[in-house]
Amino acid sequence: MFWKLLIWYLLLRLAASEGDIDFIYNGFHGVNISIYGAAVITSNGLLRLTNSFQQSGHAFYSIPLHFKPSHGKTLSFSTNFIFAMVPQYTNLTSYGIVFVISPSKEFPRGQLGPYMGIFNSMNVGNSSYHIAAVELDTFPNQEYGDIDDNHVGIDINGLHSITSAPAAYFSNMSGGFKNLSLISGEPMHVWIDYNSSQNQLNVTLSPINIPKPNRPLLSSTVNLSSIMLDNMYVGFASSIRTVPVYHYILGWSFKMNGQAQELDPLHLPKLPRIGPKKKSKLLTIGFPVIVVFFVLTAISYLSLIVRRKMKLVEVLEDWEHEYGPHRFSYKDLVMATKGFKDRELLGSGGFGKVYRGVLSASKMEVAVKRISHESRQGMREFISEIVSLGRLRHRNLVQLLGYCRLKRELLLVYDFMPYGSLDKFLFNQTISLLTWHQRFSIIKGVASGLLYLHEGWEQVVLHRDIKASNVLLDSEMNGRLGDFGLARLYDHGTNPQTTHMVGTFGYIAPELTRTGKPTKSTDVFAFGAFMLEVACGRRPIDRRLSSDQVLLVEWVSECWRTGTILAAVDPKLVLDYDVEEMELVLKLGLLCSHPLSAVRPSMRQVMQFLDRDAPLPKLSLDTLGAAILAEGHYEGSDVLPLLYSSLEQRFAISTTSVEESVLSGGR
Incomplete structure (x- = not known):
């Protein structure tokens, strides 16, 4: 040999x-x-x-x-x-x-x-x-x-x-x-x-x-x-x-x-799938024995002081005892985020800052949102509502794992999403990092999560802030709806009590500006704007563009009216998409973001359209007129001007035809 x-x-x-x-x-x-x-x-x-x-x-x-x-x-x-x-x-x-x-x-x-x-x-x-x-x-x-x-x-x-x-x-x-x-x-x-x-x-x-x-x-x-x-x-x-x-x-x-x-x-061999980033290991070899002894002594002394301090400042009231399994200790979250260091910061927003953390006991990666509140009563109501939302379970929702209270500060613990928010993949790249297949899958995933919120849980959950920046991507690039800071819950068959208009411009349904009352239909409106956002690769409002393109919904409507709806597609996709799926998403986005709430489909219907279990309906003048009269918010002469504005601007229909449609629909 x-x-x-x-x-x-x-x-x-x-x-x-x-x-x-x-x-x-x-x-x-x-x-x-x-x-x-x-x-x-x-x-x-x-x-x-x-x-x-x-x-x-x-x-x-x-x-x-x-x-x-x-x-x-x-x-x-x-x-x-x-x-x-x-x-x-x-x-x-x-x-x-x-x-x-x-x-x-x-x-x-x-x-x-x-x-x-x-x-x-x-x-x-x-x-x-x-x-x-x-x-x-x-x-x-x-x-x-x-x-x-x-x-x-x-x-x-x-x-x-x-x-x-x-x-x-x-x-x-x-x-x-x-x-x-x-x-x-x-x-x-x-x-x-x-x-x-x-x-x-x-x-x-x-x-x-x-x-x-x-x-x-x-x-x-x-x-x-x-x-x-x-x-x-x-x-x-x-x-x-x-x-x-x-x-x-x-x-x-x-x-x-x-x-x-x-x-x-x-x-050739295949490339492996790259999952969440791995934790780096700290190198501690080489320190003299005496130095190690003094360092460990100092750490033990500091830990004792911190432990005593935490016992004094953490507050647990009687009404929170039933939620014990969802509560984290402040010390564990400080250790997980390395003391809330800036290098662990994932992002910040109106409700606070979000940090990456690793729980020492389970080695599980988490995202920790740090929120400060001034009102003690408001803190109690907020915690009560967050704990209720913590029972939501769906593969397309960011899971709330628990919370921690410290005086007037609230810490919320979520599943860690390694790829961050969807908006940076849509708007912050010179080339598309998301294929059409991935975008369509994300749209269907968010729709499934929103259907669960509206119909699949013991209460109705209104998200009230659906947009690309609130959709996070897990290790397999699945879309998960997150940030429930504005969410409201109410029992099935009843109406939400809030009358405060909240949300983000470009995603707010027209009726909210008049009534201030959120509904499942206002969530659908925001989801429609989100669909167009993903398909077109631009935000709902972009004042850098020409006047006829500033409003995304109006621009896509005009493209649809002139028979050039595919002109609105994100150019970074360079024609690499399924035409039938793209037309479905664009037209369904227009339907969901229709100015009249009665015309918008429910999320169950949206899922049927996306799964091709039902054909996308075609709007006609008669159905639009009947829908407005069925809306219930308009009386007498109020209905005609609204319908004139909606149909003339978005479908180029004469006012005479609009009036005939409303009258026939009303009869």
Whole structure:
């Protein structure tokens, strides 16, 4: 067996020395590759270079390649590989991936960060280092002349690129370049080709599902013969200093003196699903025993003081005893949020600040909302109502786990939603991070949760503040309706007692401005505006737009009236959506946000429309007229002006036709 392995190794060395190397790896199980540092080969065959803080990882073809035959000129070569950079935190970037040709496959003095674990501050830029590289960089390092935080560059013996360009690919169909986000988490294909007779190095980039473009992204004239030694290694390197990113290589093909074989995406290992961010571990090794003793003594003393103080300030009244299981201690929440430090802050709003926390007993991630109140009576009523809402159970509602009272302060504990609120995915990105399939699923999820609030619980719950910023996304990108700070409860068959108008402009039903009385129909109106918000990728009111587009509902109505309703679709979707589903959502959004409450469907009907269990109704003049008279809020001459305004502005109907419709509907 030993002699067979020796003969196999010598044959590989002979092939390499003759410049005939040709290999293709669809995954990296059992391949001839050496890995260093943080690099690992995962159970399904992925090559993962890095995945956490303060790491560098390298992976090289194990045998040195003979780049220079006897005539001394570097041979031509071709390689292509598929990579993916998957960030653990949205909108945070780190250093990228480098394809490297080097006289060594080990770098004991390599530093982290921009040095990629290969260079250090002393040898970077040294011409005797004999390194050629192609960088896929996602961090703008001004010291080395990076053009932006999303670029491709060709490097020789250092980090100053001899040429670079923003990440993009040439579209063979449109004839122009289209931008790509290297750190999008999606697999991408890279081709690197060197023609030794012309001293030309080309770098080409494209998404995984698109064939090799006709034009490269980078094309540079560079004589690698002055850089290459006789034996060189080829491979990949990556480095992370602060922001954790998963750097993967899915497949790799290389050929000396010819065109490398093309990788087939269907035969490559799949990327793993990335869940909620992991907790970092504190490094406590290295402290002298005496220092540890004094630190533990100080902590014990402080804990004793805090415990005594908490016993004095926490208040528990008789009416709260029945809600004991839902009550957290203030000390546990202080420890969970690390003392409500700003670095744990998730967001803030009108009701207070929200912090990320980890419960010490269960290691469960939670969101802790910190609310301050001045009125003691108001505090009691608020807690009573919150505890009632804490019994709500639905997969599309953010679960309220409990609360804590401390003098005039109230702390609410919720399930932790790792992806935060929906609005940042709709409005704060230059490209869409949500597919239409995800958006449609979120709409149906929120509709299901709202149906549960209206009909599925022992009491009717009016949310009163439905909007994208109050829809949170869990680890699987499911939409969950949250923030019940304005919610009101009442028994089935009765009416809510409140007459205060609350909510957010753009989502408030017209009748609320007159009566101040919330109903299930006013929730439906806000949900209709929310549907249009998700489909169109813009807020219900945007004063930066032209006067005819400021109000989203009116603009979509006009598009529907002129037969161009799909013109209102979010342009970031770039036509990648189901037309039938999109038209259903836009028309149903208009129906739900109709100015007349009697025309709006119930949430049960909305779910039937979304599930295609019932056809979407078509509005007619007769049904509109009858609906207004059935509204019950208008008497005598009040009904005609309202109907004129509604139908003339949104459906371009003459006032004569409107009057005939109302009279026929009234009869």
